[in-house]
Amino acid sequence: MGQMDGMVAMVTGASRGLGRAIAREYAREGASVVISARSQSPTGLAGTLEETASDIRSAGGDVLAVNCDVTDEEQVNDMVRRAVERYGRIDVLFNNAGTMVLGESILEIDPARWDRLIRVNVGGPYLCTRAVLPIMMEQRKGSIINIGSRMATDPAQGGGVLYSASKAAVHMFSLCLADEVKDYNIAVNILSPGSLRSEGSAAIPWTQRDWHERVDPSAVGPSAVFLALQDAGSFTGQLAARAEFGATWGPGIH
Numbered sequence: 001m002g003q004m005d006g007m008v009a010m011v012t013g014a015s016r017g018l019g020r021a022i023a024r025e026y027a028r029e030g031a032s033v034v035i036s037a038r039s040q041s042p043t044g045l046a047g048t049l050e051e052t053a054s055d056i057r058s059a060g061g062d063v064l065a066v067n068c069d070v071t072d073e074e075q076v077n078d079m080v081r082r083a084v085e086r087y088g089r090i091d092v093l094f095n096n097a098g099t100m101v102l103g104e105s106i107l108e109i110d111p112a113r114w115d116r117l118i119r120v121n122v123g124g125p126y127l128c129t130r131a132v133l134p135i136m137m138e139q140r141k142g143s144i145i146n147i148g149s150r151m152a153t154d155p156a157q158g159g160g161v162l163y164s165a166s167k168a169a170v171h172m173f174s175l176c177l178a179d180e181v182k183d184y185n186i187a188v189n190i191l192s193p194g195s196l197r198s199e200g201s202a203a204i205p206w207t208q209r210d211w212h213e214r215v216d217p218s219a220v221g222p223s224a225v226f227l228a229l230q231d232a233g234s235f236t237g238q239l240a241a242r243a244e245f246g247a248t249w250g251p252g253i254h
């Protein structure tokens with residue numbers, strides 16, 4: 001018996017890194033997973049949506065893979081429509097798709113990169129949430145997990161103006177949303193995963209300074225499963241750090 005048997009979980013940005021790890025973990029726990037990423041990643045990084053889907057299938061999991069750019073409202077709506085067509089419900093939205101610009105100064109970041117990152121990191125969770133919410137509201141149950149960062153609250157982490165500002169926006173978006181949807185029994189939490197050895201991180205020179213301290217994205221699995229199982233009556237409106245899972249929050253801790 002998996003902890004997520006019978007549940008349907010949507011994970012954005014699942015072609016690699018954290019999204020792939022969480023999609024695999026949710027499927028291992030028995031959820032049907034709807035995974036997405038862009039049809040053609042401009043990043044050139046390893047990992048495709050089809051590879052994630054075939055990993056999950058070979059492990060006996062149930063998966064629907066949908067190409068979707070989270071900055072494109074039509075593609076987002078289509079992803080949600082296809083998920084509902086196939087499974088009839090969506091229990092969990094793991095708003096993971098994101099992009100990182102780290103260790104660069106404001107003068108190095110031109111307006112086009114600024115806009116692109118904000119559209120993915122802030123606009124993505126907004127569009128995906130907006131498309132999924134009516135389904136969760138009708139179910140009167142759901143869990144939305146947005147990916148935050150220590151850089152959203154601490155300038156000393158060195159994330160720089162753009163990435164840190166985008167994640168601070170994700171934090172506030174989540175806290176306000178949690179309040180807005182609590183009467184529909186929908187949980188909204190921020191998962192701060194800590195520094196990861198993802199493909200995206202590996203491509204950024206700035207991350208090499210603490211590479212030895214970074215953890216594999218699979219280490220985030222148990223905390224992401226716990227959050228997926230929450231509703232507004234149990235655990236919502238929280239900034240939950242993966243590093244503190246089991247110590248200050250988690251099963252049996254109130």
Ligand SMILES: NC(=O)c1ccc[n+]([C@@H]2O[C@H](COP(=O)([O-])OP(=O)(O)OC[C@H]3O[C@@H](n4cnc5c(N)ncnc54)[C@H](OP(=O)(O)O)[C@@H]3O)[C@@H](O)[C@H]2O)c1
Pocket residue numbers: 012013014015016017018019036037038039040041042043047048049068069070071096097098099100120147148149150192193194195196197198199200201
């Ligand atoms: N790595 C860390 O140390 C760390 C720490 C704290 C928080 N985070 C956050 O965790 C999340 C995942 O990071 P990661 O390290 O796993 O990054 P990653 O290895 O670069 O993976 C990013 C994922 O997002 C997808 N993506 C990017 N832009 C997209 C778009 N416009 N539409 C749809 N999918 C898009 C990518 O897919 P395609 O390119 O194939 O479309 C990929 O699957 C991000 O929100 C990041 O900010 C990471």
